[in-house]
Amino acid sequence: MSKVREGISESKMGNSDTKYHDRSGPHESPFFANNKNAAKPSLQNLKAASEGALFMAPDNVAIQEKLSKKAGALSANSSRLEFVFYKVFLCLFFLTYACFRYFQYTVNKIKIHVLNIAYSPSNTPQLIRQDVLKLSKLPKRLAAILEIKSEGDVGGGVSGLINDGSDLVAWSVSAGIKHLTLYDFDGYLKKNVHEFREGVHHKLSKYYDPSNVPKFAVRVPQWNSVYYNSSSTEFNGTSTKKVAIEISLLSNRDGRETIVDLTRTMAELCTNNEMKLADVTMKLIDSELLQLVGPEPDLLLYFGPRLDLQGFPPWHIRLTEFYWEEDNDQVTYSVFIRGLKTYSACKVNVGK
Amino acid sequence: MIDSSGFPGVLGVLEIAKNAFAHIIRASDCVPQHVAFIMDGNRRWAKKQHIEIREGHNAGFQSMSRVLELCYESGVKTATVFAFSIENFKRTPTEIEWLMNLTRNGIRQVIQNGEMAEKYGIKINVIGDKALLPLDVQKDIQKAELLTKDNHRAVLNICFPYTGRHELLKSIKEVIERVDEGEMDLDQVDEEAISNHLYTGTLPPVDLLIRTSGVYRLSDFLMWQVSRKGVIIEFLDCLWPDFGIRKMAWILLKFAYSKSFSYRDLNAEDGQDIEQAAVKKKVT
Numbered sequence: 001m002s003k004v005r006e007g008i009s010e011s012k013m014g015n016s017d018t019k020y021h022d023r024s025g026p027h028e029s030p031f032f033a034n035n036k037n038a039a040k041p042s043l044q045n046l047k048a049a050s051e052g053a054l055f056m057a058p059d060n061v062a063i064q065e066k067l068s069k070k071a072g073a074l075s076a077n078s079s080r081l082e083f084v085f086y087k088v089f090l091c092l093f094f095l096t097y098a099c100f101r102y103f104q105y106t107v108n109k110i111k112i113h114v115l116n117i118a119y120s121p122s123n124t125p126q127l128i129r130q131d132v133l134k135l136s137k138l139p140k141r142l143a144a145i146l147e148i149k150s151e152g153d154v155g156g157g158v159s160g161l162i163n164d165g166s167d168l169v170a171w172s173v174s175a176g177i178k179h180l181t182l183y184d185f186d187g188y189l190k191k192n193v194h195e196f197r198e199g200v201h202h203k204l205s206k207y208y209d210p211s212n213v214p215k216f217a218v219r220v221p222q223w224n225s226v227y228y229n230s231s232s233t234e235f236n237g238t239s240t241k242k243v244a245i246e247i248s249l250l251s252n253r254d255g256r257e258t259i260v261d262l263t264r265t266m267a268e269l270c271t272n273n274e275m276k277l278a279d280v281t282m283k284l285i286d287s288e289l290l291q292l293v294g295p296e297p298d299l300l301l302y303f304g305p306r307l308d309l310q311g312f313p314p315w316h317i318r319l320t321e322f323y324w325e326e327d328n329d330q331v332t333y334s335v336f337i338r339g340l341k342t343y344s345a346c347k348v349n350v351g352k
Numbered sequence: 353m354i355d356s357s358g359f360p361g362v363l364g365v366l367e368i369a370k371n372a373f374a375h376i377i378r379a380s381d382c383v384p385q386h387v388a389f390i391m392d393g394n395r396r397w398a399k400k401q402h403i404e405i406r407e408g409h410n411a412g413f414q415s416m417s418r419v420l421e422l423c424y425e426s427g428v429k430t431a432t433v434f435a436f437s438i439e440n441f442k443r444t445p446t447e448i449e450w451l452m453n454l455t456r457n458g459i460r461q462v463i464q465n466g467e468m469a470e471k472y473g474i475k476i477n478v479i480g481d482k483a484l485l486p487l488d489v490q491k492d493i494q495k496a497e498l499l500t501k502d503n504h505r506a507v508l509n510i511c512f513p514y515t516g517r518h519e520l521l522k523s524i525k526e527v528i529e530r531v532d533e534g535e536m537d538l539d540q541v542d543e544e545a546i547s548n549h550l551y552t553g554t555l556p557p558v559d560l561l562i563r564t565s566g567v568y569r570l571s572d573f574l575m576w577q578v579s580r581k582g583v584i585i586e587f588l589d590c591l592w593p594d595f596g597i598r599k600m601a602w603i604l605l606k607f608a609y610s611k612s613f614s615y616r617d618l619n620a621e622d623g624q625d626i627e628q629a630a631v632k633k634k635v636t
């Protein structure tokens with residue numbers, strides 16, 4: 001049996017390089033090249049999968065016939081036959097799964113649609129307030145992972161990202177959440193921090209009376225800088241410290257790399273005998289990272305189809321609750337409020 | 353449950369079906385290389401079934417062996433299971449004792465008559481702050497690691513007692529120590545250096561995490577490894593003892609499907625570059 005298995009793996013390697021992949025390999029298929037969103041199955045996807053199944057069988061039989069002419073050894077032959085057998089079954093499985101997935105995707109999309117209609121903030125903080133008042137607890141610190149969409153799409157590009165971010169700010173202010181962390185992998189938000197401030201101000205003045213727009217602070221931990229309000233309505237932070245919300249902008253840079261930087265700094269201090277190895281404790285690292293990145297969020301919202309943490313600061317997701325809506329790809333109020341609802345129902349018991 | 357049916361021959365058929373499925377999944381060439389499990393819900397399961405908590409943990413262990421068998425059969429190289437968190441020391445002493453005994457017995461079983469370790473050539477690693485364990489348990493662990501150290505086909509990491517932050521702290525300290533002793537340059541301190549000094553350093557990167565019992569948190573488990581872009585995280589609503597082969601098979605199929613039909617992964621680098629370039633253009 002072990003020989004057979006070896007044979008399988010051999011033939012697998014051999015075959016996968018040759019014809020099988022040429023015909024039914026996903027990357028050659030134009031259908032897949034068009035389909036950018038992996039989580040999004042389509043009829044085309046289904047079609048391609050079925051084509052794979054249909055083309056594959058004769059193709060592989062052909063290979064197998066050729067091979068069997070050359071190699072007379074029975075064992076090699078049977079192992080190849082077995083491999084073909086498995087491949088056929090794999091395609092059948094994929095086909096079944098694709099059908100199921102297509103169905104699931106449709107159901108999810110309809111569900112999201114209905115939810116979006118059911119929950120609509122319509123630019124009024126009172127409505128959000130009403131939704132939130134029903135909840136038994138609120139996250140003190142909320143985080144969200146945002147994704148930049150391609151230029152062509154509706155709400156794509158940097159402006160779309162800023163719009164999504166300021167929507168979240170407005171909802172959080174209305175819900176009474178004091179800390180919001182916005183994460184985008186490439187850091188477009190922090191690179192465009194001034195546009196973002198304008199965007200937030202603009203959005204908030206839609207929600208609130210323009211003469212009484214809530215004050216906010218935008219922190220960029222990477223550059224250790226804080227901005228108050230938009231540039232036109234900027235005020236000196238020291239005079240009036242009270243802000244309705246503090247927003248931190250994070251990117252991939254604040255994740256693993258910051259921990260690496262911290263390690264390097266500590267290593268340097270140690271070699272210069274300014275610090276001892278015994279001084280490196282959980283408490284020290286925790287407090288340093290609190291300084292460098294910020295506090296751990298209680299709830300992390302993800303507005304993509306399938307949870308992917310995308311390099312979110314690893315130290316900060318120890319007990320964070322995750323929430324995302326399957327197959328959703330938009331920043332919508334329904335995801336936000338449903339995330340808060342799920343959070344208020346969950347129970348954290350560390351270890352016990 | 354699959355194997356609770358009493359008909360003779362059913363077990364045999366299921367066994368064949370399982371093996372066939374494993375081979376089919378193998379043929380896809382898209383099997384996760386490193387799967388991590390958070391086995392949550394044993395106690396809740398016991399309460400629901402009105403049996404002792406100890407029985408719940410036992411059922412969890414059974415479930416784990418079945419699932420791991422399917423994984424290794426399907427070509428998974430490394431599995432990491434979260435058996436005991438450092439925070440779990442907060443539980444009642446009797447329960448801690450049960451868990452200690454269970455793990456010790458489990459490890460013994462795997463070495464002595466467990467065909468699994470031999471059949472798949474599994475190397476057992478117990479990772480975590482072992483100094484916190486009772487001495488006799490530590491000895492057993494050592495024995496198990498020594499006995500299986502020459503197995504190379506697959507690895508089973510048992511996190512016992514473990515938390516992700518302790519692991520990171522350990523890695524950071526080791527890196528600093530190496531720099532301090534002059535074995536490493538300061539510019540060599542990078543992501544890779546820290547990754548390599550984690551318990552999972554030499555193993556393939558985690559590409560699938562499964563957590564049962566409807567809790568959507570990592571609970572201090574493998575944060576560094578899992579926060580990487582592209583890791584698939586599956587949260588399931590069932591309790592761990594109910595997590596059987598069928599659910600695992602479904603997840604493996606899902607994984608293989610999404611990996612083999614995803615545009616992004618095949619052209620990951622190029623695709624991203626194009627996108628980034630497009631975005632940059634707009635920005636400038």
